[in-house]
Amino acid sequence: MYTNAIDVLEFDASTAQRAQYEAVDFELEAPGLVIVRNESHENADEHSYGVNVESGIPVAFECPSDTYHKGACKHRVAIVIRETVLEAATEYEGDQEPDVAPDGGTIIERSAACEQ
Template sequence: MATHLLTQLEPTTRTIKRAQYEAFEFQLRSDGILVRNGSHATPEEHEYLVRMHDGVPVRCNCPADRTYSGACKHRIAVAIRQPVLQAATEREIIPDGGTLGSVADVDQAEEAEDIEECACAGLNDAFPCRECYQTGKRSLPE
């Protein structure tokens, strides 16, 4: 039997409530979902990238996701909004079983910056680290 997505993410009640009432905006990108919190006076300073894996928001680059147990409000916001979750899940999968390539609206410089911050930046270019491979930032050589 499949486990409910919120059960898998183990959020607190407070996190679920905040994910429901804060004014989140979503942008689907090739590397995940950019979640902007429009509830803040400066929303551009409160946007984070939620990474997906097998239809589950598995990671966010916000400080709360790294610090606390359970999923952050950004991951929960994606999980409870069915149209956003469905679009992100469909984006992950293509008919031949592969993954999607780059999308025109992704800023190549930003993508390169993400890779440089990763532990695999100093490794042989042909082989990414596990995290970059799982999140789709880099792929294995053919």
């Protein structure tokens, strides 16, 4: 379903590496809008950017890197390489909270049986 998104974005090996190893947090703000916060920075709130996802492709929105560098920024690449985040941003309808963990995995709710 989203296998072509990574082929659509143009980015270099350095950007791909940073998107993989830097600690990032994802928040689905609204349908098609993912807030990506770089938790690797001391002031993470100052390194938080909104990324629009249109038709399954993260497009530029707020990141200064998209203005000054050729190719996609690490924030857009970070979304693409975490399929669950990309799917949630594309399918999010706004009337329910999607279950996506900060690392891109799925949040699993503990059942009452597990609590006992």
